[in-house]
Amino acid sequence: MRWQDRVAVLFFPPGMMLTVAALVLFVLNLGVFLSDVNNFCITHHYDRMSFHYTVVLMFSQVISICWAAIGSLYAEMTSNKFLRCFALTVLMLNGAMFFNRLSLEFLAIQYREENH
Amino acid sequence: MASGRGLGQWIPPSSHLGRLHKSQCQEVSPGQGLTYKGQVSGLPTTSGGERFQLWRLGFCTERHLATRLKSNSFYPFTQQQPGVFVLQYYLDTLWKGALLFVLCLALVSLDFVRQVRKQETWGFPAFGVGVGLWLLVSSLPRRRLVLNHTRGLYHFSIRGRTVCQGPMNLIYVRLALSSDAYGRCFFRLVLCGHKLEPLVLVQLSERYEQMEYLGRHIARKLNINYFDYLVTSYRHVVRHWPLGGAVSPGLGQRKSHMYPQPRQATTEA
Numbered sequence: 532m533r534w535q536d537r538v539a540v541l542f543f544p545p546g547m548m549l550t551v552a553a554l555v556l557f558v559l560n561l562g563v564f565l566s567d568v569n570n571f572c573i574t575h576h577y578d579r580m581s582f583h584y585t586v587v588l589m590f591s592q593v594i595s596i597c598w599a600a601i602g603s604l605y606a607e608m609t610s611n612k613f614l615r616c617f618a619l620t621v622l623m624l625n626g627a628m629f630f631n632r633l634s635l636e637f638l639a640i641q642y643r644e645e646n647h
Numbered sequence: 648m649a650s651g652r653g654l655g656q657w658i659p660p661s662s663h664l665g666r667l668h669k670s671q672c673q674e675v676s677p678g679q680g681l682t683y684k685g686q687v688s689g690l691p692t693t694s695g696g697e698r699f700q701l702w703r704l705g706f707c708t709e710r711h712l713a714t715r716l717k718s719n720s721f722y723p724f725t726q727q728q729p730g731v732f733v734l735q736y737y738l739d740t741l742w743k744g745a746l747l748f749v750l751c752l753a754l755v756s757l758d759f760v761r762q763v764r765k766q767e768t769w770g771f772p773a774f775g776v777g778v779g780l781w782l783l784v785s786s787l788p789r790r791r792l793v794l795n796h797t798r799g800l801y802h803f804s805i806r807g808r809t810v811c812q813g814p815m816n817l818i819y820v821r822l823a824l825s826s827d828a829y830g831r832c833f834f835r836l837v838l839c840g841h842k843l844e845p846l847v848l849v850q851l852s853e854r855y856e857q858m859e860y861l862g863r864h865i866a867r868k869l870n871i872n873y874f875d876y877l878v879t880s881y882r883h884v885v886r887h888w889p890l891g892g893a894v895s896p897g898l899g900q901r902k903s904h905m906y907p908q909p910r911q912a913t914t915e916a
Binding site for chain 1: 765766767768770771774781784785787788805806808810
């Protein structure tokens with residue numbers, strides 16, 4: 532099946548679907564992370580950081596790691612080298628993003644709003 | 648097309664038989680636990696009637712399947728001509744995705760879970776909206792499976808675009824086993840094939856004999872192979888062999904010369 536037909540009827544193997552979804556989530560999380568780093572290190576506008584969205588961000592990062600792992604598992608079962616490399620790359624990117632986010636939250640923990 | 652029965656080994660078609668027949672097949676989505684809706688297409692130029700009829704198969708026992716088989720003996724399929732069976736269906740992720748999408752859209756628009764203890768949590772329903780939309784759009788194209796015995800091929804297409812076409816030995820009915828922690832065995836009847844989406848005919852049942860009878864009946868009516876839940880078993884019914892005939896690497900050879908020949912025995916004595 533040609534790839535144009537695949538896109539037209541949205542028929543992808545489930546591993547590929549999950550990996551692409553993980554890639555989309557990675558891009559979103561990367562955008563949020565870069566904006567946070569910009570506000571934390573460069574412009575020092577601490578009130579514009581994403582402290583109110585921490586729960587959703589953590590959830591989406593963990594889900595994207597899970598999806599990338601399942602997609603990589605499906606890809607390993609095929610013998611397609613490109614698919615396997617792609618899925619593994621997406622998994623490693625998501626893992627790295629999770630640890631980056633964890634480090635940033637640790638560094639910025641003093642700057643969270645306190646309510647007593 | 649003689650139906651042979653013997654000690655056979657069920658080799659997953661994607662391992663080597665797929666390479667034997669260079670069919671134009673691409674990756675398929677296994678393990679999606681599909682139920683399907685069939686279509687009564689009596690006329691060749693039909694646009695479909697009961698496409699959603701079989702969605703409830705996922706909740707049915709083998710008794711419901713048996714009742715439906717009484718009315719339509721080729722049950723998931725319909726017979727267009729003698730030897731040609733057609734099945735048109737939508738994946739069940741269609742209604743699941745639609746439900747998720749509508750529910751999360753309602754949550755987002757009603758501002759129901761907007762903020763919990765100063766954390767913005769509207770991201771969760773928004774996430775659900777995205778996932779539901781994705782599932783919905785990917786299941787909208789109608790799938791069509793054609794078994795053509797006059798040409799010896801099966802043909803799987805999605806909205807008119809061919810996904811896969813292969814010989815008849817690559818599509819089969821299989822009894823699958825899953826057991827729980829206490830050792831109770833549950834059987835599932837699945838219609839699957841090389842590069843095809845597996846279709847679950849009966850979801851969970853403990854009655855092995857009824858399931859086997861139904862599986863063999865369906866395979867006989869549709870004239871395709873039937874495989875037992877064990878990989879090596881006497882209960883496989885193979886009607887179509889791969890190219891290479893009965894000399895298949897998966898067949899166990901009967902051991903000859905188990906006992907010494909009479910002439911040898913007298914010489915040894």
